[in-house]
Amino acid sequence: xxxxLVIDDNEADLDLxxxxxxxxxxxxxxxxxxxxxxxxxxxxKPDLIFCDLxxxxxxxxxxxxxxHATADLAKTPVVAVTVLGTVGDRRMVLDAxxxxxxxxxxxxxEFLAEVDSYFDLAAPPTRH
Numbered sequence: 001x002x003x004x005l006v007i008d009d010n011e012a013d014l015d016l017x018x019x020x021x022x023x024x025x026x027x028x029x030x031x032x033x034x035x036x037x038x039x040x041x042x043x044x045k046p047d048l049i050f051c052d053l054x055x056x057x058x059x060x061x062x063x064x065x066x067x068h069a070t071a072d073l074a075k076t077p078v079v080a081v082t083v084l085g086t087v088g089d090r091r092m093v094l095d096a097x098x099x100x101x102x103x104x105x106x107x108x109x110e111f112l113a114e115v116d117s118y119f120d121l122a123a124p125p126t127r128h
Contacts, residue, residue, distance in 0.1 A: 001025040002047040002119055007037030007063060008081065009055050013104065017050060017081070020108055024115060034058025038066050041073055048118050050102075053082040053093070061096055068097060077118055081106070 004026045006017045018028045029044055031037035034055040041049060049067070053060035060080060067073045077099040082089070085103030093101040102114060 001027075003027050003029070003044055004115075005029050005031060005037065005040055005044065005046040005049045007031040007034065007040075007049065007055070007060070008052040009033055010052070013052070013081070013106070016106055016108075017111070020106075020111055021115065024112060026115075034060070034063045037063055041067055041076070042070065045072055046076060048115070049076060049078045050081045051078055051098075053080055053084060064097055079114065 001024065004021050006014055006021070006028060008014045008017070009032055014030050014032070018030060021028045029040050029046065031040045034057050037049075037051060037055075038058070051060045051063055055063070060082070064078055067076065067078060079100045079102060080093045080098040081102045081104060082093070083104045084093070090101045100114065102111060
């Protein structure tokens with residue numbers, strides 16, 4: 001289906017998102033921090049990126065800025081996945097340029113609906 005990058009420093013969250021995405025048939029790459037996420041994004045050119053905001057080395061906002069400054073990644077959808085879950089937090093995330101905001105803890109059905117919204121699941125898969 002799609003190449004998806006998940007950037008998070010929490011192993012349980014990485015494993016849950018990876019499991020859900022892989023169950024949908026997506027190829028998932030995990031990055032355990034912001035710098036690793038930036039390097040992985042530049043190397044793999046993913047179709048979709050999920051990024052935690054509170055990372056130990058580089059904030060999710062800084063990751064987004066670096067990705068948007070890279071021509072090959074500027075249009076790649078980046079969704080914030082964060083414990084910051086208020087309406088004000090959501091507005092801040094969207095104003096920063098994220099394509100969407102998903103609050104933790106992850107609700108699997110809602111997460112998968114969000115993932116599906118980025119892909120036309122009726123279209124036949126493309127061959128690379």
